[in-house]
Every structure is written in C-alpha cells, then in structure tokens.
Amino acid sequence: MKHSAKKELLMGNEAIALGLVENGCAMATSYPGTPASEILSSVVGYQRRHKIGMHTQWAINEKVAFEIAYAGSMTGLRTAVSMKQVGLNVAADSLMSAAYLGTVGGFVVISADDPGPHSSQTEQDSRMMAMMAKIPVLDPGSPAEAKEMVSLAYALSEAFRTPVMLRPTTRVCHSRQDVLTGKLLVSNALNRKAAFKKDSTRWAATPKFRYQLHLELEEKLSQIAAHKETEPIFHNPGTHSKQAVVSSGVASAYTIDILKRLNLWESVAFFQVRQPFPLHTRFMKSLLSTYDRILVIEETTGVIEMQLADRNRIQGKLNGAVTRVGELLPEIIEKQVAKFAGVTAISPTLTPAPGRPPTLCAGCPHRASFFAIKKAAPRGIYTSDIGCYTLGLNLKAVDTVLCMGAAISQAAGFYHAYQNQEKRPDIIATIGDSTFFHAGVPALIDAVNQNVRFVLVILDNRTTAMTGSQPTPATGKSATGENLVPVDMETLVKGCGIRSCEVGEPYDTKAFVKLLKKAVDFSRKQGPAVVIARHPCILDAARTGHSVERIAVEITDDCDGCGFCRQHFECPALIHNAHTGRTFIDPLVCNECGVCLNVCPKGAIQKKKTEQG
Ligand code: SF4
Ligand code: SF4
Numbered sequence: 001m002k003h004s005a006k007k008e009l010l011m012g013n014e015a016i017a018l019g020l021v022e023n024g025c026a027m028a029t030s031y032p033g034t035p036a037s038e039i040l041s042s043v044v045g046y047q048r049r050h051k052i053g054m055h056t057q058w059a060i061n062e063k064v065a066f067e068i069a070y071a072g073s074m075t076g077l078r079t080a081v082s083m084k085q086v087g088l089n090v091a092a093d094s095l096m097s098a099a100y101l102g103t104v105g106g107f108v109v110i111s112a113d114d115p116g117p118h119s120s121q122t123e124q125d126s127r128m129m130a131m132m133a134k135i136p137v138l139d140p141g142s143p144a145e146a147k148e149m150v151s152l153a154y155a156l157s158e159a160f161r162t163p164v165m166l167r168p169t170t171r172v173c174h175s176r177q178d179v180l181t182g183k184l185l186v187s188n189a190l191n192r193k194a195a196f197k198k199d200s201t202r203w204a205a206t207p208k209f210r211y212q213l214h215l216e217l218e219e220k221l222s223q224i225a226a227h228k229e230t231e232p233i234f235h236n237p238g239t240h241s242k243q244a245v246v247s248s249g250v251a252s253a254y255t256i257d258i259l260k261r262l263n264l265w266e267s268v269a270f271f272q273v274r275q276p277f278p279l280h281t282r283f284m285k286s287l288l289s290t291y292d293r294i295l296v297i298e299e300t301t302g303v304i305e306m307q308l309a310d311r312n313r314i315q316g317k318l319n320g321a322v323t324r325v326g327e328l329l330p331e332i333i334e335k336q337v338a339k340f341a342g343v344t345a346i347s348p349t350l351t352p353a354p355g356r357p358p359t360l361c362a363g364c365p366h367r368a369s370f371f372a373i374k375k376a377a378p379r380g381i382y383t384s385d386i387g388c389y390t391l392g393l394n395l396k397a398v399d400t401v402l403c404m405g406a407a408i409s410q411a412a413g414f415y416h417a418y419q420n421q422e423k424r425p426d427i428i429a430t431i432g433d434s435t436f437f438h439a440g441v442p443a444l445i446d447a448v449n450q451n452v453r454f455v456l457v458i459l460d461n462r463t464t465a466m467t468g469s470q471p472t473p474a475t476g477k478s479a480t481g482e483n484l485v486p487v488d489m490e491t492l493v494k495g496c497g498i499r500s501c502e503v504g505e506p507y508d509t510k511a512f513v514k515l516l517k518k519a520v521d522f523s524r525k526q527g528p529a530v531v532i533a534r535h536p537c538i539l540d541a542a543r544t545g546h547s548v549e550r551i552a553v554e555i556t557d558d559c560d561g562c563g564f565c566r567q568h569f570e571c572p573a574l575i576h577n578a579h580t581g582r583t584f585i586d587p588l589v590c591n592e593c594g595v596c597l598n599v600c601p602k603g604a605i606q607k608k609k610t611e612q613g
Contacts, residue, residue, distance in 0.1 A: 015179045018181065022150075024192065026078055029082075036173065044480050074203065078190065078192070081108075086121055100214060103158075106157035112167070113169045115169055137277050138164065239269045243293045247296070251297045262343055302317035334346075375516075377426040380426040383429045407440070411454040427523075432466075448498060500522045504532070505535060553608055554608040558603065
C-alpha cells in the first residue's frame with residue numbers, strides 16, 4: 001500500500017497513539033487515568049480502522065498492565081504501556097526490575113504527568129522515577145513532538161535494550177496540533193514474531209546476577225548520556241551571549257515564544273532538552289564552560305537542574321528562581337525569564353475566573369449512596385478512595401482519601417487504632433468498582449484476615465467513570481468492545497472471606513439505608529461486611545442508551561427554603577431562588593432520578609403532577 005504523508009489535527013494522546021501504531025507496536029496496555037486515558041482508546045481506534053492484529057487491553061491496574069506489555073517486549077515485539085504519573089507508583093516495583101533485566105523488543109513506558117495538579121493526588125514528576133529506575137526519559141513539548149518521540153523511544157530502547165519512558169504532561173496530552181502522519185508499520189512489516197529466548201540468568205536473575213545487571217545498567221546509562229540522537233537542541237545558535245536558558249517539555253515550547261516576545265531571541269541562548277535523564281555529558285560540559293548564567297525551566301521537579309551541578313551559575317527551582325509548585329504557565333515563565341535577563345515582562349497578569357467547586361452529577365447514584373451512609377452511620381469515620389466519588393467530600397461523607405485502594409487499609413488502620421477504646425466509631429469505607437478491582441482486593445483479604453469490624457460499600461456504577469467510562473473486569477468487554485469473561489464481584493467478595501455481602505439499589509433510599517444499617521450492625525458484632533451499591537453511572541446510561549425510569553419531581557409551596565436538601569444532598573439541580581427564598585429544581589440540570597423525594601424533611605419535594613393528575 002502506497003502511503004502519502006498528510007497532516008491531521010490530533011490531540012496529544014491521539015498523536016502518541018498514532019506514533020505507537022506507526023512504529024509497529026504489537027501490544028499496548030493501560031489502566032485509565034487522566035491525562036493519559038485517551039492513549040489506549042486512540043490506539044484501539046487505529047487498530048479497528050486499519051484492522052491491525054495487535055493486542056490492546058485495559059488491565060486491572062498499572063502493575064499488571066506494565067508486566068503484560070513488558071513480557072511482550074521480552075519476546076522481541078515492540079510494546080507499550082500507558083498510565084498517569086500516580087499509576088506509575090503502582091507499577092514502580094516492576095519498572096525498577098525491568099530496568100535491570102532490560103528489553104528485547106522496544107518497550108515504551110508512557111507516564112503522563114499532571115502539573116497543576118488538575119486531577120491527581122500529587123504533582124510528582126515521572127522523570128524522577130525514570131532517574132530512580134535508571135532508564136532514559138523523553139520530554140515532549142507538543143503533540144507533534146510527542147509522536148516523533150515515540151519513534152525515538154523505540155529506537156533508543158532497541159539500541160540500548162532498555163525500557164524508555166515518554167513523559168508527556170497534561171498540556172501536551174490534551175492540546176491539539178497538526179501532526180504529520182506516516183506509514184503504519186504493523187508488527188509483521190517489522191518481520192517480528194514473538195520468540196522468547198530462555199535465559200534464566202537474565203529473566204529470573206538471582207541477587208548475584210542482579211549485581212551484574214546493575215553494573216551493565218550503569219554502563220548503558222553512560223552510553224545513553226553520550227548518544228547523539230537525543231542531545232539537546234540549540235534553537236538559536238546565532239547568539240553570542242554569556243546567558244542561556246535551558247528548558248524541557250511544554251515549558252520549552254512556551255519559552256521559545258517568550259524569548260521572541262521579549263526580544264531576547266538574539267541575546268539569550270536557548271536549549272531544549274528532549275531527554276532530561278540521563279542528561280548529555282557533552283552538553284553539560286559545553287553549557288558550563290560557555291555560559292556564566294544559566295536559567296533552567298522545567299516541570300515539575302528540577303531533574304535537569306540537579307544534573308547541572310554548578311550551584312553558582314545555575315538558577316532554577318533549587319534557588320527559588322523558578323517556582324517549585326504548580327504548572328509553569330506562560331505568564332509565570334515570562335516573569336522568570338524577564339527577571340533573569342533583566343528586562344520587563346510585558347504580558348498583563350491575568351486573574352483567574354472564579355470557578356465552581358466540582359460536584360457529583362445530578363442523579364449520580366453515588367450521591368444517593370453517600371446520603372444513605374450518613375443516615376445509617378451518622379457519627380462514623382468515612383474512609384474513601386480515588387474516583388469521582390471522592391466528591392462525597394461535599395456531602396461530608398468522605399473523611400480520608402490517600403491513594404488507590406487505601407479506603408480499605410485506612411479503615412483497618414482506624415479500627416486497630418480505636419480497638420481498645422470503650423467506644424469504637426462505626427467505620428464505613430467507600431470504593432468504586434474499578435478501584436476495588438485495581439487495589440482493593442488485597443486490602444480486603446487483609447481486613448478479613450484481621451477481622452476488621454467495618455463496612456465496605458463498593459460503589460458499583462459498572463464502569464470506570466472518572467476517566468471516560470472504560471470497562472472494568474466485571475463489564476465483560478474488552479478495549480475493542482469484544483466479549484470477555486466477566487468477573488463476578490459478589491463471588492470475589494465472598495471468596496475474600498466476607499460472610500455478609502449484599503447488593504442494594506442506592507436510588508431506593510429507604511431500602512438502601514435499611515441494608516446499610518443491617519451491615520453496620522453485623523460489623524459491630526461479627527466482622528467485616530460488604531454492601532455493593534449497584535446502579536449504572538448516569539452518564540454511561542445516557543451514552544449506552546440503557547433505559548432508566550424517569551421520575552419528574554417538583555418542589556411544592558411547603559418549601560420554607562431551609563436549605564437542608566442543598567447542604568446535605570447537594571444535587572446541582574437544586575437551586576436557591578433569592579426572590580422567593582425557596583429552593584427550586586432546574587429542569588435543564590435535573591436528570592429525574594427521583595432520589596430527592598426522600599430528602600426534604602418537610603416533604604416539600606414531590607412527584608410532579610401530570611395533567612391527568
Ligand atoms: S425542599 Fe425541603 S429541604 Fe429543600 S429547602 Fe425546601 S424545605 Fe428545605
Ligand atoms: S430528581 Fe432530584 S436528585 Fe434527581 S437529579 Fe433531579 S433534583 Fe437531583
């Protein structure tokens with residue numbers, strides 16, 4: 001098939017996906033997490049469109065996703081795993097070891113960072129993880145560059161037999177740019193067939209061999225630090241200055257514009273670092289021998305800066321010249337560059353528009369579950385987890401959120417802490433279905449083993465809602481929509497040793513509160529109990545066309561505007577009317593779930609009367 005290159009307007013994650021399929025990636029795995037989620041779904045899109053015989057998979061968690069793709073690389077195929085930065089923590093054990101054992105086929109680990117952080121627990125810098133694992137990391141500044149870097153990553157991975165990390169950030173993942181398309185290089189065209197060569201001294205290396213592998217890894221790193229193809233780019237070699245700015249990632253794209261806007265393009269040398277670790281030895285030497293003053297601008301941690309060890313000449317995060325926290329927005333970089341060059345910043349300081357606090361959707365089944373939890377255990381300790389249900393915070397039904405799966409282990413921690421006190425609070429943990437499969441199961445087994453007296457409410461909305469409705473192991477669907485073997489949640493829970501496991505409908509508030517009270521009672525006297533709150537995500541039901549019963553509601557004149565419903569139920573469709581002093585229901589927002597019928601203590605929320613009465 002003849003291919004003519006053309007340009008396509010692509011989102012960063014789509015560009016990365018295209019880079020993967022164009023470079024013959026034969027296996028791509030992932031666990032969804034913003035800002036990385038669209039990478040795998042876009043690979044699936046190309047796979048379907050071009051009928052590519054590759055394996056794509058939403059795995060149960062990042063560690064599993066990593067290990068599947070890594071095994072593929074061990075057979076000589078090109079593979080990739082994608083995740084968000086906190087997901088890399090889950091896969092950290094596998095990453096550290098894979099760096100020692102090395103690869104056969106190219107293996108790209110895509111870890112998307114979230115400076116800001118817009119939708120993450122931390123602003124951690126995946127480049128630090130690459131540094132700790134001792135693998136090279138590439139830092140794209142734009143969608144087009146991200147796609148090019150996939151190609152570079154595969155070449156680097158195969159040249160040095162190492163996993164290579166690609167670290168896009170939110171702005172690269174979610175911005176759009178014209179990207180040059182190339183030829184799809186399916187695995188067969190690369191003449192690749194899975195062929196695993198047994199070598200237990202490498203693939204199952206004992207500690208003695210691991211020492212040897214570490215020596216080899218150090219040798220690889222020093223060669224990678226001298227590799228010409230990934231050397232920093234000197235963007236304005238015409239400058240004859242003693243001042244230089246060094247940058248990477250999306251900050252480098254902003255810095256180019258800023259230097260031009262401030263008329264500094266001719267007078268301040270600018271270097272874009274594409275591979276922040278290991279930093280090129282020749283570059284480090286020439287930078288330090290040529291320039292008297294150097295400003296390093298990078299998100300999020302000073303990875304480049306730490307490797308440029310001359311503290312007298314380097315300005316950056318370590319001496320406070322560059323902010324250490326939050327996203328490096330263009331206006332922030334402009335101020336820092338202007339100060340460094342001794343000129344005045346020209347862009348006005350923008351005051352951010354006032355935002356609305358995030359809230360669960362109108363009609364979200366989690367809101368109903370949280371309302372019931374507070375009724376069943378009003379003075380309880382509520383541990384929770386990562387997902388849209390974290391917004392149960394607004395309903396005061398979430399007291400703790402640490403990381404994936406921690407709702408259950410933290411519940412255990414609270415139980416042990418209060419164990420010897422006369423009055424022990426009820427402990428209710430909430431976790432989403434996908435998160436339960438991801439990291440909740442081992443914690444539940446531990447809790448059963450220790451006979452932790454708590455109630456676990458699994459908020460089962462039949463999808464991974466927060467990241468765009470990817471399937472869970474219970475959905476029974478693959479990334480490409482084919483049928484898989486669904487995992488039965490109740491059987492799994494009972495298999496963990498739970499003796500009290502019931503499924504309830506959170507929309508049926510009265511029955512659900514009763515079910516929860518029964519579970520709380522069981523947990524006080526006998527041991528851990530699980531309640532599965534099952535109702536599909538309201539957005540997913542609309543997307544998949546599931547028929548749902550609609551209950552139109554209205555607020556009667558009995559409403560005295562006390563605000564109980566807005567404070568304790570917090571449905572965004574319930575609005576305060578400043579004129580009447582009462583609450584009304586915004587028909588444009590209301591999803592007609594009918595749950596609020598049980599919320600108003602004065603019975604002022606009623607089923608809407610039809611014309612027939
Ligand atoms: S609907 Fe009921 S709870 Fe809400 S403000 Fe009116 S009286 Fe209060
Ligand atoms: S029916 Fe009530 S709870 Fe449901 S979306 Fe409408 S206002 Fe909110």
